[in-house]
Amino acid sequence: MKPKTATLKITDVFLTILITLLLCSLIFSAPVKTGTIKGVIIDQSTGAPLTGATILLLRDENEEYINGTSTDKNGSFEFQSLQLSNYTVRVRFVGYQTKVLKSITLTEERTEFDVRKIQLEPMPVEMEEVSVTGEKPTVRFEAGKQIIDVDKNILSSSGSAVDVLKMSPTVEVDAQGNVSLRGEANVKILIDGKPSSVAGDNNNNVLQQIPSSAIENIEIITNPSAKYEAEGITGIININLKKKSEQGVNGMMTVSGGTGDRYNSSLNFNYNPGIFNLFANYDFMSVINKVTNQVTRTTQSSGSSSHYIQEGMIYEKFKMNNVKAGFDLIPSPEYFFTLYTNYRYNSPDIGWNMNFNNYQNSAVNSSYSRTLQATQPFESMDVVFNSKRQFEQKGHELTMDLYYSRFEMNAHALYGFIPVTGSNTISQFPDGSRENNMNNLINTYTAQTDYIRPFEKGDKFEAGIKGIIRNYNSDFLTLTNAIIPGQWIVEPNSQDRFRHTENIYSAYAMYSGIFDAFNYQAGIRSEYTGAETELVGGKITNEQNYTDVFPSLAAGYKFNETDQIQLTYGRRINRPSVWMLNPWKNNIDPLNARYGSITLTPEYTNALELTITKFLGKQSITPVLFYRYTADVITQYTFLGNDGVINTTFVNGAKSRNFGIDLTYQAPVFQWWTLGATLSYYKQILTSELPGLNIDRNDYLWNGRINSNFILMEDLSMQVFALYRPAMVFPQGKRNEFYFMDMALKYDFLDKKASVTLRVSDILKSMRFTSTTSGAGYSMENKFEPNQQQISLGFSYRLNNGPKITDRKKEPESIQMMNNY
Structure with a gap:
C-alpha cells in the first residue's frame, strides 16, 4: 500500500475528528x-x-x-x-x-x-558586611520537567544553547556538541514547542547555532505524556526564545566578544499599544573553532600488522544571522492571533590539514598529506500562524497552529591527497584532488488543532489532531583530477540522488484530575506513518507504512504544600533519521567511510519514571528514578573492510535496558551563596540479537556536577560550575574520563537595566576527549582536543519593561504537561 493512498484515508478520519471537536466546544461552552x-x-x-x-x-x-x-x-x-x-x-x-x-x-x-x-522578609542570617536578597535557582523542577532559566545562568551569557545544556542535570554534551539524555542521543529538539527548519537533518544544528542571549529558558522533559509527539525515545528538549510583549515600547540589547574570535549579539524589540503587539529580534554569532585531532589505527591480517597515525588541525569558522519578526493581534478577550517568520543564514567555512604515517611491521612504509577546504552555506525559514478561541470559562479553549519550515544547504568540499614519502598504497584515493558537491533541501508542512475543556475541582479533558508532511531531497556528486591528470571528471559511482518522504498523522485524548491529595492523568495517542525512501541512481527503494499506539499514565500524591511524589509511564518511538537511511558511501578520509541503511526500522521504548520532591527547610532534594526498555535498537556498527577501510553504518540489531537515578540538591548555604549539585548514576545493558554482531554492553555509568551562585555585593554576582564524568564503555569501545570548570562574574548597574559579564571557560584546560574502538582485525584510538579555554566580555541593556499583558495565545505544546501538578 502506497503512503499516498493511505494518506487520503487518514485525512478523512482526521477531518471527522476535527468536526467532532468543534461540536464538543459548542456543547460544553455553557x-x-x-x-x-x-x-x-x-x-x-x-x-x-x-x-x-x-x-x-x-x-x-x-x-x-x-x-x-x-x-x-x-x-x-x-x-x-x-x-x-x-x-x-x-x-x-x-x-x-x-x-x-x-x-x-x-x-x-x-x-x-x-x-x-x-x-x-528575608530570613535572619548573620552577615557582617553586605545585605543581599536570595537568588532563584538556575534549574527548577516544575510540572514533570526541568526548566533552565538562561537569564540566571551567567556562565552561558556569551555562548550557545549547547553551553546552557552542558550545565543541566541529565544532559551530556560530547566533543562535537552532540547532546544526549541519560547516555542516549535520541532526543527530540523543539523551538517554542515546534520542530524547526534550523535542525536540517541534524538536531545538533539547532543547539550550536542559537545564541544563549536569544533564549528565555530551556525545558527538559524526560517522560512526556500522550499530548506530545511520540518522537524522541529519551525525551524532549524545548528551547523557548525571547519574545517581548510588555505594553509600550520595550527592548533589550546584548553584545559580547572574547578570545578565539568569538562574538555574539542580540536585539529584541516590541511595540504594544494594547490591541496588538509588534515584535522583532535579530541575533548574530561569529565563532572560530580550532581542534587538534589524532587517530591511531592498528590492523592485523595474515600474521602482519599495519599501523597508521593520522594527526592534524581542524579549523571551522561560521557566521550565523537570525531575524524573527511578527505580530500578535488581540481583537477581543476571546480571540488571539499570532503570525511570525523566522529566517536564519549560516556560512561555515571548514578546513583541515592531516598527515598520515603508515607503519608496516613497525617500519615506516609511507607518509601522506591530506587537505580539505569546504564551504557549507545554508539557510532556513519558519512561517508560523497561531490562533486561539477562549470561551467564557477560563481554560476552555480551541487552538489551531499552522507552520511551514524550509532548510537548504549547498556544500562544496575540495580534498587534496599527496604522498610525501613512499608509494601510494591506498587505492580508494589516487594522487590528486577530489571535489565533493552536495545539495540538501527539506520542506516540512504541519497543521494541528487542540481542544481543552476544564471542569470543576481541577479536572480537565484535552484532545487534538496533527498532521506532518516532510520531504527530503539530497543530490551529490564527486569530481576528480586523479584519473586523467589535469582534467576534472565525475568519479565513477559517486553521483546519486537521495529522496525521503515522511507523512505522520496523529490524534490524542487525555483526561486529568485531582482527588484530595491525589492527582492523575491518563492519555492515549495514535500515530500513522507513511514513508518512502529511494536512492535514485542506485535503484534502491524502500517503503514503510505503520500505525502505532502510545499510551501515557501519571499519578501523584502531595504530602503537604511542598513535598510530593509522582509516577509516570510512557511509550515512545525513534524513527531513523535521513543520514542513518542514506546508503550513499561517504569516504570521510582514505581510511574511514560512513553510510546508512535504507531498510532501518523504528525503535520503540517503554519508560517508567518516579519523581520525589522533598524540602528540608530551605533545602530541596529531588531524586528521579527511571527505567527504560527499548526494542529494535538502532545502533552504530563499525567493521574493517577487505580494502583496509574502516566502515561505519547502522543496524537494527539489539535490545537495551537502562535504569538509574538522578539526584538533584539545591540549597542556600548562606543568604549570599546558593549551591546546586546533581549526581546521575545509571546502568546500561545492550544485548545483540544478530549473530556475529559484537556490540554488547553492560556497564554502570555516572557523572556529577556542582553549580554555585554567589552574591558578592548588591549588584555583583559570581557563578562557578564544575563537571566530572568518569570513563565509560560503549558498543565496540570505551570513552575516557572527562572534566572541566567554568567561572563568570556579572555586575548590574543603571538601576539593573544594564549589566556587564566576564566569563572564563575551561579554566583547567582539561576538555580533552579520548575514545577507543575495536573490532575483528583492528583497533583505533581517537584523541580530540577543542580550544574551549576562552575569556569573553559581554554587555546588555534593557529599554523599559512595561506591564506584561495577559498572553491569551496557546502556550507552546512542550510546556503544557500536567498543569494540575
Missing part, C-alpha cells in the same frame, strides 16, 4: 461563574520583584490544597477559573520567611481579588 486571585511578590527591603516564588492556593476553612504556581519574571502570579469561595494564599521563597494571607473571598459581586504587592 457559561460558568468563576473568579480570579492575583498579586505581585516583592522583596520587603528593596522592592524588587521575586521571580520563581512558590504560591499555594488553599481552601480557607481546612487548608485543603487547591492549586499551585510560581511567579513570573515580574514577580506576578494569577489563579483563574476559581469557584466562588473563601481561600488562603501561602507564599514561599528560598531565603525568605513564609507569608500567609487568609480570608480571600470571591463572590458574585467580587469575582477578581487583587492582593497587590506581597512583601517577603
